[in-house]
Amino acid sequence: xxxxxxxxxxxxxxxxxxxxxVKTCRQGNRLSQAGMFxxxxxxxxxxxxxxxxxxxxxxLIGGGIGAYIAKKTPTTEMPEMVAALNGFGGFASxxxxxxxxVLVAGAMSENATLxxxxxxxxxxxxxTILIGIVTLTGSVIAYLKLSGKNIVHPVKGDARHxxxxxxxxxxxxxxxxxxxxxxxxxxxxxxxxLVLVAAVLGVLLVMPIGGADMPVVVSLLNSYSGVAGxxxxxxxxxxVLIVVGALVGTSGLILTQIMCKAMNRSLGNVLLGGIGDDSxxxxxxxxxxxxxxxxxxxxxxxxxxxxxxxVPGYGLAVAQAQHVVRELADLLSAxxxxxxxxxxxxxxxxxxxxxxLLAESDVPYDQLWEMERINGDFKNTDVVIIVGANDVVNPxxxxxxxxxxxxxxxxxxxxxxxxxxxxxxxxxxxGIKNPLFELDNTLMVFMDAKAALEEMVKEVKDx
Amino acid sequence: MDQVFxxxxxxxxxxxxxxxxxxxxxxxxHTPLMSGSNAISGITIVGAIMCAQSGSGFLAxxxxxxxxxxxxxxxxxxxxxxxxxLSSFKKKEK
Numbered sequence: 001x002x003x004x005x006x007x008x009x010x011x012x013x014x015x016x017x018x019x020x021x022v023k024t025c026r027q028g029n030r031l032s033q034a035g036m037f038x039x040x041x042x043x044x045x046x047x048x049x050x051x052x053x054x055x056x057x058x059x060l061i062g063g064g065i066g067a068y069i070a071k072k073t074p075t076t077e078m079p080e081m082v083a084a085l086n087g088f089g090g091f092a093s094x095x096x097x098x099x100x101x102v103l104v105a106g107a108m109s110e111n112a113t114l115x116x117x118x119x120x121x122x123x124x125x126x127x128t129i130l131i132g133i134v135t136l137t138g139s140v141i142a143y144l145k146l147s148g149k150n151i152v153h154p155v156k157g158d159a160r161h162x163x164x165x166x167x168x169x170x171x172x173x174x175x176x177x178x179x180x181x182x183x184x185x186x187x188x189x190x191x192x193x194l195v196l197v198a199a200v201l202g203v204l205l206v207m208p209i210g211g212a213d214m215p216v217v218v219s220l221l222n223s224y225s226g227v228a229g230x231x232x233x234x235x236x237x238x239x240v241l242i243v244v245g246a247l248v249g250t251s252g253l254i255l256t257q258i259m260c261k262a263m264n265r266s267l268g269n270v271l272l273g274g275i276g277d278d279s280x281x282x283x284x285x286x287x288x289x290x291x292x293x294x295x296x297x298x299x300x301x302x303x304x305x306x307x308x309x310x311v312p313g314y315g316l317a318v319a320q321a322q323h324v325v326r327e328l329a330d331l332l333s334a335x336x337x338x339x340x341x342x343x344x345x346x347x348x349x350x351x352x353x354x355x356x357l358l359a360e361s362d363v364p365y366d367q368l369w370e371m372e373r374i375n376g377d378f379k380n381t382d383v384v385i386i387v388g389a390n391d392v393v394n395p396x397x398x399x400x401x402x403x404x405x406x407x408x409x410x411x412x413x414x415x416x417x418x419x420x421x422x423x424x425x426x427x428x429x430x431g432i433k434n435p436l437f438e439l440d441n442t443l444m445v446f447m448d449a450k451a452a453l454e455e456m457v458k459e460v461k462d463x
Numbered sequence: 464m465d466q467v468f469x470x471x472x473x474x475x476x477x478x479x480x481x482x483x484x485x486x487x488x489x490x491x492x493h494t495p496l497m498s499g500s501n502a503i504s505g506i507t508i509v510g511a512i513m514c515a516q517s518g519s520g521f522l523a524x525x526x527x528x529x530x531x532x533x534x535x536x537x538x539x540x541x542x543x544x545x546x547x548x549l550s551s552f553k554k555k556e557k
Contacts, residue, residue, distance in 0.1 A: 029546055235510065236509075238510060239470065243473060247478075250482050351493035
């Protein structure tokens with residue numbers, strides 16, 4: 001029966017392999033589901049004196065909740081959902097380590113310690129609890145930040161780092177006590193303290209990270225939830241958990257790297273916070289020579305355009321404008337205009353956020369172009385329409401200094417005309433002025449994205 | 464060879480394999496990749512089930528129950544939402 005786990009691991013690996021192409025990705029997801037099914041069945045068949053009532057009721061309740069969330073969550077809120085699931089995954093692994101600890105402690109002879117059971121258990125148990133709980137509470141803060149709550153770290157400056165270091169030391173202390181004591185009472189106290197301190201640390205670690213950096217945080221927590229699973233594999237001696245946990249761990253890590261690269265920042269820089277947190281926003285008075293326009297004029301402009309590129313940002317998701325963008329795009333396509341979407345890697349609040357949002361609105365994925373592929377084409381483009389994006393099109397990134405210096409951006413200013421749909425001149429998450437708005441070829445439409453696009457659709461139809 | 468070494472080797476090789484596989488996933492599919500890997504990290508359900516032994520006392524059973532439940536949310540929720548997203552990716556219909 002143990003061999004079933006081999007089959008399960010293979011199914012996961014091939015499932016992820018199939019995720020590499022849009023054509024095979026659904027099949028990949030099914031293979032991965034099959035892998036999970038096989039792993040669960042193998043476990044149910046091999047564990048002796050299983051408490052079936054506990055297992056079945058827990059699976060039914062959890063599965064029901066999961067199905068409900070999956071059905072109810074709109075694609076615009078996908079970052080929040082992924083953050084929540086990261087937290088659940090991490091917590092589940094921590095619970096595995098805690099449950100295993102209780103079982104081991106119950107079976108231990110007098111005067112024995114956890115460390116006597118072997119080095120692997122002694123190290124992996126506290127590590128699993130630590131990573132799992134940090135993932136849980138970190139994800140809670142990420143979830144709240146993604147839902148628009150403004151949460152600021154209570155401690156400023158260097159004191160913050162000392163506090164985190166002190167908590168780290170406390171965690172090491174609790175872990176040592178937990179594995180080296182022969183008293184079950186002390187062991188339980190140490191485990192509870194470990195959970196509490198790790199919980200506080202998770203909260204404090206995510207607090208200083210700015211809202212714009214959430215794609216990085218969500219990816220990193222995704223990685224943690226995998227690592228917690230792998231660590232739990234060491235606790236319960238199950239290689240399949242180690243393999244699969246490592247796969248998820250690297251997946252999250254790679255996405256984290258991609259996100260950091262797309263912002264030209266190091267992971268350390270993101271984690272220490274900064275952009276979008278304490279920085280001060282400049283206000284509208286700093287702008288001169290703004291050219292304002294309205295949906296009617298833009299519609300005429302679009303009517304005469306041979307090529308149009310839409311640049312979506314998080315504002316598109318907030319305004320729920322993804323369907324009406326597609327409507328406008330279809331209208332233009334029908335007139336023979338070349339329509340494309342330019343997707344910046346960090347547009348939105350998680351990797352690939354814009355892609356799923358537009359795909360759900362039936363935008364064909366071959367119209368979605370990545371930054372590297374489309375950047376050279378802006379100079380041959382008649383009209384660029386920016387919907388709810390700001391920092392990713394800010395030419396200030398080309399300067400040598402400034403908060404976003406060196407960040408790769410979409411070269412929208414090379415286009416003939418740039419239309420920016422934006423409610424006001426308020427800055428993006430980076431909190432800096434966007435010189436794009438002052439350019440001669442930029443037209444500003446100060447409206448809600450959805451309302452503006454709806455009017456444009458109407459005007460284009462009437463032309 | 465002792466088990467610690469073997470397990471660490473497995474971890475290392477799986478991580479390298481993951482690196483190879485995930486690097487090939489295009490940015491378009493990054494969100495489904497994340498929700499999918501969320502579901503996959505629900506594999507910890509295996510560990511949770513192993514801890515749900517009858518006659519092991521209330522605390523162990525309660526922890527295992529909660530672990531299985533949370534992991535099931537991940538597995539079912541993650542896979543369903545991934546499938547929903549993937550089903551929306553299609554080419555332009557003629």
